[in-house]
Amino acid sequence: MNELTSGHADHGLAARRYQTAARDLEHIVRNIAARYIVQQVPLTWRLLHAIEAEALADLGFASRHDALMLGLFQRPSALPYPETDEPVDFGASNALPAVFAFAVAVYEEAQRDAARAAPRQRPVVRRPRAWGG
Template structure:
């Protein structure tokens, strides 16, 4: 029976976890998850980037974030590239109280719970990056 760890994460016959390799595996998975989320959220992020004065783009809803989370963690490539223990180590929206009872409510980007669900943190960074670049571009012209 498997314990969900890949062989490279284990050290020696005693099956001790190699913490350095585990940390590297988590970092690789986090970068991979960021890439996958950016691809899945691309239609919404494109709207944010293209939004100009006079064109209102609605804030993302919790439902959108939950759907992105489901798609990202169900991605077969992501599952195949990362050990179960690494994938299961990410905080998830599905297991948090951040979403509240109304999934159609706009996302509140002000949460700083520890740990933040991975998808929430990734999407917040992507939205913030777009907002910052739009703000800078307005001041340049």
């Protein structure tokens, strides 16, 4: 019985450690992506790879989590993605590496915020003036 209870506790601890690392990585990716969003740099495949490399190389992230946990966020080499300047398009896929998913979510959120903040454009109706102006 103790082994069963211990196993559940270990599983729960591992799940919490993973969630903590995922939140940490998401925060790092949000900060990196925000720098590009502020500069209005579109999300391209090349930029997405750069964001991924910078986030996974973050020394703070590496120091807060062990190597096994860090390995869980590495993109498998069997999942090649383009490295071009074309805009990122995953289609309907929702199976993305963690950093890619976080970066895409930040860009989509920024796009929604920009659309909400944009004033409603009303067509300008020019009425003829009597003096011709």
